[in-house]
Structure formats: structure tokens, C-alpha cells
Amino acid sequence: MSTLIKPHGGVLKELLVSEKEATELKAKARDYVSWDLTERQMWDVEMLLSGAFSPLDGFMTKADYEGCLDKMRLANGLIWTMPITLDVKEAFAEKLSVGANVALRDPEGVLIAVLTVSDVWTPDKKREAQGVFGSTDDIHPGINYLFNRANNVYVGGKVAGVELPSHYDFKYLRNTPRELRDKFKKAGWTRVVAFQTRNPMHRAHQELTFRAAKSTEANLLIHPVVGMTKPGDVDHYSRIRCYEHLIKQYPEQTTALSLLPLAMRMGGPREAVWHATIRKNYGCTHFIVGRHHADPGNDSKGKPFYGPFDAQELLGGLQEELGVTMCPFPEMVYVQEKAEYRPTTEIEPGQTVLNISGTEVRRRLQEGLDIPDWFSYKEVVEELRKTYPPRKKQGFTVFMTGLSGSGKSTVANALMVKLMELGGRKVMLLDGDIVRKNLSSELGFSREHRDLNILRIGFVAAEITKAGGVAICCPIAPYSATRRKVREDVSKWGGFVEVYISTSVETCESRDRKGLYAKARAGIIKEFTGISDPYEAPEKAEVVIDTKDCSPDEASQRILLKLEQMGFIK
Numbered sequence: 183m184s185t186l187i188k189p190h191g192g193v194l195k196e197l198l199v200s201e202k203e204a205t206e207l208k209a210k211a212r213d214y215v216s217w218d219l220t221e222r223q224m225w226d227v228e229m230l231l232s233g234a235f236s237p238l239d240g241f242m243t244k245a246d247y248e249g250c251l252d253k254m255r256l257a258n259g260l261i262w263t264m265p266i267t268l269d270v271k272e273a274f275a276e277k278l279s280v281g282a283n284v285a286l287r288d289p290e291g292v293l294i295a296v297l298t299v300s301d302v303w304t305p306d307k308k309r310e311a312q313g314v315f316g317s318t319d320d321i322h323p324g325i326n327y328l329f330n331r332a333n334n335v336y337v338g339g340k341v342a343g344v345e346l347p348s349h350y351d352f353k354y355l356r357n358t359p360r361e362l363r364d365k366f367k368k369a370g371w372t373r374v375v376a377f378q379t380r381n382p383m384h385r386a387h388q389e390l391t392f393r394a395a396k397s398t399e400a401n402l403l404i405h406p407v408v409g410m411t412k413p414g415d416v417d418h419y420s421r422i423r424c425y426e427h428l429i430k431q432y433p434e435q436t437t438a439l440s441l442l443p444l445a446m447r448m449g450g451p452r453e454a455v456w457h458a459t460i461r462k463n464y465g466c467t468h469f470i471v472g473r474h475h476a477d478p479g480n481d482s483k484g485k486p487f488y489g490p491f492d493a494q495e496l497l498g499g500l501q502e503e504l505g506v507t508m509c510p511f512p513e514m515v516y517v518q519e520k521a522e523y524r525p526t527t528e529i530e531p532g533q534t535v536l537n538i539s540g541t542e543v544r545r546r547l548q549e550g551l552d553i554p555d556w557f558s559y560k561e562v563v564e565e566l567r568k569t570y571p572p573r574k575k576q577g578f579t580v581f582m583t584g585l586s587g588s589g590k591s592t593v594a595n596a597l598m599v600k601l602m603e604l605g606g607r608k609v610m611l612l613d614g615d616i617v618r619k620n621l622s623s624e625l626g627f628s629r630e631h632r633d634l635n636i637l638r639i640g641f642v643a644a645e646i647t648k649a650g651g652v653a654i655c656c657p658i659a660p661y662s663a664t665r666r667k668v669r670e671d672v673s674k675w676g677g678f679v680e681v682y683i684s685t686s687v688e689t690c691e692s693r694d695r696k697g698l699y700a701k702a703r704a705g706i707i708k709e710f711t712g713i714s715d716p717y718e719a720p721e722k723a724e725v726v727i728d729t730k731d732c733s734p735d736e737a738s739q740r741i742l743l744k745l746e747q748m749g750f751i752k
């Protein structure tokens with residue numbers, strides 16, 4: 183009888199304890215210190231508990247972490263390319279000692295697992311970024327997360343799972359490694375080629391996966407990531423509806439669709455090896471790697487972080503030891519004369535090659551333009567159109583940032599009434615002072631409190647944008663990492679236009695309408711932005727306005743023109 187491929191390290195490390203032990207753990211955990219898992223940690227824990235991260239038996243110890251950084255190997259010598267660490271706040275870490283138990287809870291307080299502490303350490307994040315991602319440029323989403331969102335102390339230790347995080351959507355498409363392995367066994371699938379994706383699939387992807395399955399004589403697993411992907415990606419609900427249409431295009435009984443609860447890091451080559459390792463745990467023998475696998479795009483100087491085939495190269499050198507065969511694929515393009523898709527390597531001279539990039543698809547959706555049949559299936563495009571109505575029907579946020587007294591509120595008020603005059607959308611103003619009175623009355627002006635304030639504003643703005651309205655925000659918002667987080671959160675649902683009110687501190691101080699600058703100079707107000715506290719000017723704001731030489735009418739008009747140019751207003 184033929185058998186399925188073994189998991190990485192030989193055994194599936196499922197970390198869920200028995201029902202009886204779980205009941206006991208729940209009782210004991212009442213006395214343990216609790217850590218509320220962050221969004222990314224929730225995904226990591228799910229992968230750990232299900233065995234998808236075999237052979238890891240918990241969050242990495244320092245030795246495993248060092249090995250992963252320096253040699254792409256765990257302390258026991260097995261290949262592992264991505265750090266899986268539990269990052270916590272300094273104050274929390276101070277409460278921990280080796281051997282202590284930590285109750286890991288979901289955002290509602292449900293006990294998911296218990297971690298027994300074996301290491302607590304402060305990582306050198308720059309070294310980690312350089313080692314894992316090959317850069318320290320935080321435009322890279324993985325580096326941005328590491329530098330600006332991850333907490334500063336890591337806790338390593340074994341994890342005993344109480345229950346898997348719950349999901350209520352697409353339950354019938356969610357399988358643990360064991361469930362998928364059982365499914366393969368039952369169907370007699372011993373050679374399975376996995377396709378990783380975080381994007382909607384169109385005809386080119388269908389053709390590529392179909393060819394990969396044919397050439398390897400394997401069954402196909404479409405295994406899209408539904409945890410965290412690259413900011414700005416299509417949400418997983420829409421994508422899955424697309425995949426469900428697409429799967430009908432494959433010969434019956436040859437292909438399966440299952441969802442992967444992974445939080446990606448966009449780590450290119452290292453991520454490709456990690457993805458292949460994970461697929462091995464799910465019972466796959468082959469793994470497709472195309473161009474730009476798990477690619478973060480360009481760095482802040484406009485250069486790509488990774489070459490298009492770096493991932494193929496790294497996995498190519500490790501595949502034998504890993505025991506997963508890579509299916510490298512060049513880009514698939516449409517050949518007009520043949521009316522079919524072919525790999526770029528098989529194009530004959532004189533043939534007309536057609537392709538539409540992801541960005542171009544997005545543009546066409548935003549502007550309500552045609553997406554041709556050769557590119558995608560009608561049903562897939564219809565799904566995407568539902569998710570991405572043309573911009574003129576989407577909500578948006580105008581986020582103004584600038585010093586106190588720079589003119590944010592005045593411009594915002596002028597913009598608000600002009601937008602109301604135009605009609606069509608509900609407009610809401612989230613003014614700095616008003617928010618501080620109503621939403622953030624308990625907050626001061628430390629970095630932590632300012633960030634909390636901005637994230638609250640961002641949360642409300644995202645909800646307004648999602649509902650199709652217009653949010654105009656005008657806090658100082660002095661920190662660029664926090665503004666970037668708000669941009670990412672809002673952009674999931676609609677437009678985000680950053681307006682930098684660049685009026686100089688000298689002008690603001692000479693106006694000093696509220697008398698705050700005088701108080702700040704006198705030391706009566708501490709941590710005053712521009713005087714005794716920093717302001718990080720935006721580098722890529724959509725609009726920059728200095729109100730020294732621009733009236734509120736002119737300023738709001740410039741923002742309106744930008745909105746018109748971007749397609750949000752007619």
C-alpha cells in the first residue's frame with residue numbers, strides 16, 4: 183500500500199491536549215498570568231496547535247531562533263526559515279520566570295493554549311530583519327511588522343493547546359493537516375502538488391496549476407492563505423468565492439481547495455521554503471513556486487527586495503533535504519495568435535503576448551472598465567466587482583496631519599461643507615480636539631497615548647469608509663508608523679488620502695491661537711509637538727498644503743481636485 187509523505191521531522195506535532203486535560207488546564211489557568219494574543223499570534227498559534235508548523239512544539243526558544251536566523255535551521259538541525267516567536271510587552275515579560283505558565287487567550291478571553299516559559303529575551307530586531315528579510319527598510323511589510331508592531335521581548339516555550347481558534351466562515355474548506363492527510367488517503371492521493379496564493383486566481387493561474395499537476399502526475403491542492411497577507415490585498419471572503427468558481431474548471435476529482443490559516447511575512451526566498459515545509463506537513467509532495475514568490479515589492483529606493491527567481495533558487499537547493507519537490511514555473515502569458523496560455527519560456531518569435539498585472543486589474547475595477555474574457559472567468563470578475571465597486575461609489579478617508587495651529591481644522595471644515603454641497607455620501611469630521619473630548623478623554627500626550635488616540639481615530643474612519651461614507655480626520659498624528667497603520671486599515675475598505683498640512687512651526691507659533699505655544703515655551707505644557715516633542719513629516723502624502731500662503735478655500739479646493747483625479751468624486 184502506498185503511503186503519504188511524512189511530516190517535517192517525521193511526526194505531526196499536534197499540540198492540542200485531550201478533552202480531559204483541556205478541562206484541567208482551564209481550571210489551572212485561572213491562576214496563570216494571561217497574555218491576550220495579537221492578531222498575528224492568533225494565526226501562529228492555530229498553525230502550531232494543528233501541527234502545520236511541525237516539528238515546532240511551541241514558540242521558538244532562543245536557541246531555535248538563533249539557529250533559524252543564522253543557519254535557517256532549528257537547534258536540532260532541521261530546516262526552518264521563519265522565526266515563530268511570541269512577542270510581549272516589557273512590563274509583561276518582567277512578570278515571567280523560567281518554568282512559569284502563561285495562559286494564551288484570544289481577544290475575547292477564551293483560553294487557547296498554555297505556554298510553559300523556557301526563555302525570555304530581548305531580540306536585536308535589526309539583526310533579525312537583516313537575517314530573515316535581508317534588509318532593515320521598513321517599507322517591507324515583514325520588517326514594518328517587526329519594527330513597528332511587534333512587542334520588544336520574546337518568550338519561548340512549549341505550548342499545550344486547549345482549543346483551536348474558532349472560525350465561522352467557510353468551515354467546510356478549513357482542514358487541519360491531519361484532516362487533509364485523511365482526505366488524501368481516502369481519495370488515494372499520494373502525490374499532491376500544492377499551490378500557494380494570496381490573490382484572486384485568473385485563467386493564467388488555472389493554466390499554470392493545471393500544467394504543474396499534469397507534469398508531476400500529481401493531484402492538485404489549491405491552498406490559499408486566509409490569515410494575514412500583504413496590506414492592500416483582496417480580502418479572503420471575496421477571494422474564496424472566486425476560487426470556488428475557478429475550481430469548477432478543473433477535471434473532477436483531481437483538485438481540492440482548502441484554506442490555510444497562515445500569517446504571511448512576505449519574506450520571499452525564506453518564505454518559499456517555509457511554505458513548502460508547511461505543505462509537507464499537510465501531506466503534499468510537490469510545491470509550486472513561480473516568479474516573485476511571497477514578494478514584498480520594492481524598497482524605499484525603488485529597488486526590488488528580492489530577484490524574481492530568488493525563491494526558486496533557495497528552495498531548489500534545499501528541496502532534497504526537505505523532501506518536497508519544487509515545481510518551478512515561469513510566468514504564464516496569453517498568446518493571442520494561439521488563443522492560449524503559455525510559459526514565457528515557450529514564446530515563439532513574432533507572437534503577440536498579452537498580460538494584465540494585478541495593479542491594472544485593480545485600476546480597471548476601480549474605474550469600472552472592462553476585464554477581457556481571455557484574462558479571467560466572468561464569474562470571478564463579477565465577484566471582484568461586487569467587492570471593488572468603482573471608486574465613485576466607495577467610501578474614503580481624508581486624513582490630515584500637521585502641527586497644532588497649522589490650519590488642519592479650518593481646512594477640514596471647509597472641505598466638509600464642500601463635500602456636503604456635492605452630496606452623495608455622508609461626511610463625518612473627526613477633529614483632534616473633538617475626538618480627545620469624546621473618544622480619548624482619558625489620554626495624554628505620551629507616544630503610547632498619542633498612538634492609541636490615532637488608532638482609535640483610524641478605527642472609526644475605517645468603519646465610516648467601509649459603510650461608504652467620508653471620514654475627515656485632523657489630528658496632529660506625529661508618528662509615521664502609526665499613520666501607516668491607519669492607512670493600511672482604511673485602505674482595506676476604500677480610499678485613503680493623506681493631507682500633510684506643512685505649515686512651519688514658526689508660523690504656527692506666531693499664530694498661537696490657543697496660547698499653547700507660549701505655555702509650551704514656558705514649560706507649562708510638556709511634550710508639546712514641534713517644541714518639546716517630535717513630529718515626523720510624511721514623505722508620501724497625496725496632498726501637501728502650507729496654509730501660510732493658501733486660504734482655506736484654496737486648500738480645500740486642492741484636496742477636492744485630488745479626490746476627483748483619484749476618481750472618488752465626479
Ligand code: PPS
Nearest residue numbers: 585586587614627632635657658659708709710711
Ligand atoms: S495627537 O498627537 O495626534 O494625539 O494629538 P491630537 O489628538 O491631534 O491633539 C492635539 C490637540 O491637543 C492640544 N494639545 C497638544 N498638542 C500637542 N502636544 C501637546 N503636548 C498638547 N497638549 C494639548 C492642542 O490643542 C492640539 O490641537 P490642534 O487642533 O492640533 O491645535
